[in-house]
Amino acid sequence: MAMVGQQKFIPPTVKPPHKQLPLPVLIYRLIRNPIEAWGQEFYHQPLVELQHGSRQTVFVLSSDLIHKVLVADSENFSKNPVDKRILAQALGNGILLAEGDEWRWQRRTAAPLFRHDVVMDCIPTMAAAADRLLESWKSDLDNAVRPIDHEMSLVTFDVIQETLLKGRNAFDGQLVAGNISRYLQPISWLVAYDFLRLPNWMPHPGMFKMQRSARILRQEVLNLVRSRKDDAERSEDLLAKLLSARDPETGKSMPESLVVDNLLTFLAAGHETTALALTWSLFLIASVPEWQQRIYEEVVNVAGDRPVSADMVNRLPQTQNVIKEALRLYPPASIVSRQAIASTEIGNIRIKKNAIVMMPIFIIHRHYGNWQDPEIFDPNRFAPENDVAREKFAFMPFGTGKRSCIGATFAMTEAQVILATLVRKVWFETTPATHPKPLLRVTLRPDKGLPLKIRFR
Numbered sequence: 001m002a003m004v005g006q007q008k009f010i011p012p013t014v015k016p017p018h019k020q021l022p023l024p025v026l027i028y029r030l031i032r033n034p035i036e037a038w039g040q041e042f043y044h045q046p047l048v049e050l051q052h053g054s055r056q057t058v059f060v061l062s063s064d065l066i067h068k069v070l071v072a073d074s075e076n077f078s079k080n081p082v083d084k085r086i087l088a089q090a091l092g093n094g095i096l097l098a099e100g101d102e103w104r105w106q107r108r109t110a111a112p113l114f115r116h117d118v119v120m121d122c123i124p125t126m127a128a129a130a131d132r133l134l135e136s137w138k139s140d141l142d143n144a145v146r147p148i149d150h151e152m153s154l155v156t157f158d159v160i161q162e163t164l165l166k167g168r169n170a171f172d173g174q175l176v177a178g179n180i181s182r183y184l185q186p187i188s189w190l191v192a193y194d195f196l197r198l199p200n201w202m203p204h205p206g207m208f209k210m211q212r213s214a215r216i217l218r219q220e221v222l223n224l225v226r227s228r229k230d231d232a233e234r235s236e237d238l239l240a241k242l243l244s245a246r247d248p249e250t251g252k253s254m255p256e257s258l259v260v261d262n263l264l265t266f267l268a269a270g271h272e273t274t275a276l277a278l279t280w281s282l283f284l285i286a287s288v289p290e291w292q293q294r295i296y297e298e299v300v301n302v303a304g305d306r307p308v309s310a311d312m313v314n315r316l317p318q319t320q321n322v323i324k325e326a327l328r329l330y331p332p333a334s335i336v337s338r339q340a341i342a343s344t345e346i347g348n349i350r351i352k353k354n355a356i357v358m359m360p361i362f363i364i365h366r367h368y369g370n371w372q373d374p375e376i377f378d379p380n381r382f383a384p385e386n387d388v389a390r391e392k393f394a395f396m397p398f399g400t401g402k403r404s405c406i407g408a409t410f411a412m413t414e415a416q417v418i419l420a421t422l423v424r425k426v427w428f429e430t431t432p433a434t435h436p437k438p439l440l441r442v443t444l445r446p447d448k449g450l451p452l453k454i455r456f457r
């Protein structure tokens, strides 16, 4: 972690290898932290092709090539089967993993809940969740150290329950968030096994814990689905939408297991990612007090002491730019990947059928062809005067194309409301134990959590 003159903060990252790694080292790094396996050339070239045995893997890093894979030629690519391998035990064939008509139906069913006006109606719930967190901190002594990553996970879990499930206590937040985290912990083993073409049943460290967490999560959600079946038609939330959805082809309702798949998908995709956006934002502003002060002044000017409301979110550009810069440096969903359905071309490279195409958002956001001084924290990159020249897909924390994040507006709004509400009341500082290194476990987390000192203003 280094300060280069005033305001030039270089946040911690991984050290990319200089030369191609021998296979055992590559596998070790894939298991330990996949972002440590990608070499320096990835940060400079538009495309990197790797061939291991008969497997072709292509890393696509420039804007025009990303556009080709995710937008222009998206019909030639399916989701990467490794996503299924690592997530299907818990998320089944829900919206994140489904393909074709099965996916389209699920996406159409959920879409009305993510319309702009519906998201704006969620703002009071988001602000109230942040206020409850502040309330819970009030009994702390000044300079108490809080596990911010954990606290953000609980607050965003509260929000997702209350908005998508219209009830604060539908689930035990600690239980669900804890099991999602335990499920994700050993996942790199499955990625490495996939790379080595080893079968799914082959034991790996943490396998039983992972299976147990998946069972607990699915049972929790199933209990809720069954308890709500009778009154679902009267309600307007996600569960009601899923229970009343009809397949356009057959007219049949969604099987119970698919309702569980989807509910769990939204709980998982909808809280952990936003919690990490907030966690990394708080780390960055605790490290660069000038930016923390700027956000504080902005929110006091716009909102005074009132709760942040829908008419205010567009008037908090500095807050928004800090969150965008946190999403750039530490994209919570750090990889989007696909598999080629048929042979095709990307750039001048021939892509074989079944080749894997990776778009590592973590690198795209730190690529020297896309950004000036990409390693430096600088929210001003997103100020309107600097925002125009950039390549279109140099910044893509929510993916792009038809499979892009359905919850992008929800997430940005929530992060803004919660960050503004917290910073208005509390001053955050790093401690000697605050040395977060980004660790990729499907989502990008601080490897040892994020302890921060808090002091009420």
Ligand code: HEM
Pocket (backbone or CB within 6 Å): 095, 096, 097, 107, 265, 266, 269, 270, 271, 273, 274, 277, 331, 332, 333, 336, 337, 397, 398, 399, 400, 402, 403, 404, 405, 406, 407, 408, 410, 411, 412
């Ligand atoms: C900062 C927060 C978030 C980030 C960085 C993020 C990132 C992403 C990315 C990159 C994808 C695309 C995956 C792909 O193309 O393979 C995605 C998809 C998805 N996200 Fe998010 N997301 C966030 C918040 C949310 C929220 C709040 C929700 C719901 C409440 C959500 C629900 C989903 C779903 C359901 C999909 C799958 C969409 C589909 O395949 O049709 N996400 N997200």
